Amino acid sequence: MRENKLLSLLNQMTLDEKIAQLMQLATPFFKGAKEQGQITGPMAEMGVTEEVVQNSGSVLGASGANEIINIQRTHLEENRLGIPLLFMSDIVHGFKTIFPVPLAIGCSWDLKLTEKSAEIAAKEASVSGVHVTFAPMVDLVRDPRWGRVMESTGEDPFLNSEFARAFVRGFQGQDLTTEVERVAACVKHFAAYGAPEGGRDYNTVDMSERELRENYLPAYQAALEEGCEMVMTAFNTVFGIPATGNKRLMRDLLRKEMGFDGVLISDWGAVKEMIPHGVAENEKEAAYKAITAGVDIEMMTTAYVNHLKELVEEKMVNESIIDEAVLRILQLKEKLGLFENPYRGANVEREAEVVMSAEHRNAARELAAKSSVLLKNEQILPIHKEQKVALIGPFAESGDILGPWSWLGSKDEAVTVKEGILRKTTDLSVAKGCDIETITDSQVEEAMKAAEDADVIVLALGEDSEMSGEAGCRANIQLPSAQLQLIQHLKSLDKPMVAVLFNGRPLDLHGVLDQTDAVLEAWYPGTEGGNAVADLLYGDMNPSGRLTMSFPYHVGQVPVYYNHFNTGRPQGAPDAQERYVSQYLDIPNDPLLPFGFGLSYTTFTYSGMTLSRETMSDTQSVDVSIQVTNDGSVAGEEVVQLYIRDHSGEVIRPVKELKAFKKISLKPGETTNVTFTISEEQLRYHHSDLQYTSDPGTFTVFIGRNSKEVTEKTFTLTK
Structure with a gap:
């Protein structure tokens, strides 16, 4: 269907039909769904009529080829103009085959495998009928108290940008029209959602425009440059205005300056949330501000369907603005080929063949191993297969290793640590030792008995998945005290102890890093997590993950990140007085574990x-x-990291910034020469007038294994 046909279709639509296209409803509203589309209870309270459902433009959260085909077929029978539905879902780190959480994926520093993981997720989603995924989340994160750090790839704008590109390429491929086993990507959350005050979800974000442009916008821009089809608004404020009603942010910055011409969707309920934010007195004003700001689709509130027609009739909103929004939605449906094939890739037989296939699980296993980070090893790992192992901890036999946003992932189908180790050895004793947050005398007794004859104790510890993700914010980011007590009880046996951690954020590891002999950060590793952990523990895979978010020494340092600014009184300066420098009196300034470690x-x-x-x-x-x-x-992979420092800028510059990296593989005794090329473009930054240029002067280039352990040289830029 060419553009003129889309315009012809738009001209046939009534104003009510146009407005309904801008409404996204959850699956239970629709006939053909498993719940048969009965509008009752909370759905009835929303005031959604059958007419709105019949004319709505998109569906949230439907799953399975059979259900989606049924919903689409029924919808097309009832929609006057035969306009197909868009099916959208949160496919963040896998559809049914669950990969590690994005923060873990970032720690792989492996862009090709990252792209492959998104391609597999898209393949499983598309054959199950899904058209759009609400991913990638590219928000820069510096505060581990915030639960959604697990959904980002870390604290560095350059690295986040590279991963944003990889995810979009994987999800969308080269051509959505012909590649039916891909899905449209929706980058989120625009903008700066990763910087809430106090690390508390949905909270205020307040930063300068220069900071926004320098650190927070690059990853969004990278996703758009890769052709990302959709953008989701953030819950937070930007420049004092909620993003969903922020005309300057959405129309001026996103659309005009950054060149985005795709579909803009609100996050769940974000249009109506402008009322408690305090920038709209009622739904009508919220609808006015959202449509004026350029929000095309309202997710799961009814401000648009209840008030846009009234706003047009009162001439507060020009109908042409609604036409623009509808046309963008129709264009995406056309690009996905839905007018010719409304069922697109949905195929029950293909679904059974593709979803959770051995090929997909093998890829998940590889990425889980490469995403895990070895934080400590006092020559304990790898474990020898003749050693007797005691596996102890609340995650020893738990399938709760998928992490938040593993929508259709099954904990029952996840490979546990016990199952993974039993594929390496049968000389294994297992005890729970404690629950996530509680411990009993009988559990301790059972753990001590399981460990008494062991050569090595493997502790499977971490956070319940509900302790992370959206609304999973924590002020105390240590392991729960019950697990720290378990470590102390077992330490009395004076046996080598390995801690394997399952969590969605950097933790304060006091009581773990100092009390055990080896620590493996496995994050939430996904469906094949137990196999990947066992591969690493037994040396069948060599750990190669590197941290993309600093681990704090104490929560009181937060936010703590490697690319910080210096001060006029920096700690450690040659002429600094002992007391009157920028420091804590009771803890170090530096994180416990640095970026890149x-x-x-x-x-x-x-x-x-x-x-x-x-x-x-x-x-x-x-x-x-x-x-x-x-x-x-043994052979191994190393991430060679290049950082640059601009010693004197028009505004203050970070102590170092990641500008490039290469992941190399070397055999024992092998040497290779690694070369990077530095261009003037890499030395640019946003000045006080927001111009993006470089300054002449002295620069230091650092190369090393992490942001702390580096070799350096200086050079000069002349102009």
Whole structure:
């Protein structure tokens, strides 16, 4: 259907039909759904009529080819103009085959495998009838108290941008029209949702426009440059105005400046939430502000269907604004091929073949292993297969390792740690030891008995999945005290102890890192988590994950992140007085574990760093090279990280910024030369007037295994 046909269709629609296209309702509203579309209870309270349902444009949360085909068929029979529905869902880190949570995926530093994970999620979703996923979330995160850090890839704008591109490529492919086993991506949450005050979900965000542009917008821009079809508004305020009603943010910045011409959707209920925010007195004003700001689809509130027609009749809203929104929705439906094939990729037989296939589970297992980060190892790991292992902890036999936003994932189908280890050895004793937040004498007794003959104790510890994700904010980010007590009881046995952690945020690891001999951060590793953990514990995979979010020494440091600014009185300056510097009196300034940190079963040595020139201009570049050697006895992967510091800018600049990285694989004794090219563009930043340019002067380039352990050289930019 060409553009003129879409315009012809738009011209045939009544104003009521147009407005209904802007309404997104949950699956139970629709006939053909498992719940048969009966409008009762809370749905009736919303005031949604059958006519609105018949003319609505999209569905939230439907699953399964059979159900979606039934809903679409029934809808097309009842919709006057035969306009198909869009089916949208939260497919964040897997559809049915669940991959690690995005924060873990970020720690893989593996863009190809990340893209593959999104491609697999899209394949499973599309054959099950889904057209759009509400992913990727590209919000920059610096506060581990916020539960949704698990849904981001970390604290660095450059790295987040690279992952944003990989996810969009994986979900959408090259051409949504011809590649029916892909889905449209919806980048979220625009904008700056990852910076709520106090790390508390839905809370106020207040930052300068320069900070917004410098650190928070790049990943959204990267997703848009990859062709991301949709954007979701954030719950928070930006410049003092809720994002969903923020005309400057959405029409001026997102659409005009950043060039987005796709569909803009509110988050769940966000249009009506402008009332408690205090910028709208009622639903009518909320509808006015949202449509004026450019929000095309209202998710799960009824401000549009109840008030837009009235606003048009009162000439407060020009009908052309509604036409623009409807046309964008029709264009996406056309791009997905829904007018020619309203069932798109939905196929019951194909669904049974594709979903949770062995190929998909193998990919999930690989990514789970590469996303895990070895935080400590006192020559305990890998475990030898002849060693007797005691597996103890609330996650020893738990399937609750999928993490939040694992919508259709099954805990019963997840491979537990016990099941994974039993594929490596049969010499295993198992005890729960404690629950997530409670511990009893009998549980301790059982754990001590299980461990008494063991050569190695493996502790499976962490957060219940409800302690993370949306609305999963925590002020205390240590492990629950019951689990710390369990560690202390077992430590009295004086046996080697390995802690395996399942969680969705960086933790304060006091009581774990200092009390055990090895620590493996597995995050929420997904469906194949138990197999991946066992692969790592037994050395069948060599840990290669590196942290993309700093682990705080104490929650009182938060937010703590590597690319911070210096101060006029920095700690450690040569002429600093002991007391009168920027510091805490009771804890270090530095995090417990820095950005980029991670250990391996082998060791890598960096040497011979060189620059191709010490002075560069706007038209020149500098090549930076370094020798990396695998000094150990096993093959391994290393993430070689390049950082730059601008020593004197028009505004203050971070102490270092990640600008490039390469993940390399080396055999024992092998050496390779790793080269990066630095261009003038990489030295640019947003000045006080928001211009994005570079300044002449001195720069330091750092290369190393993490943001702390680096080798450095200086060069000069001339203009």
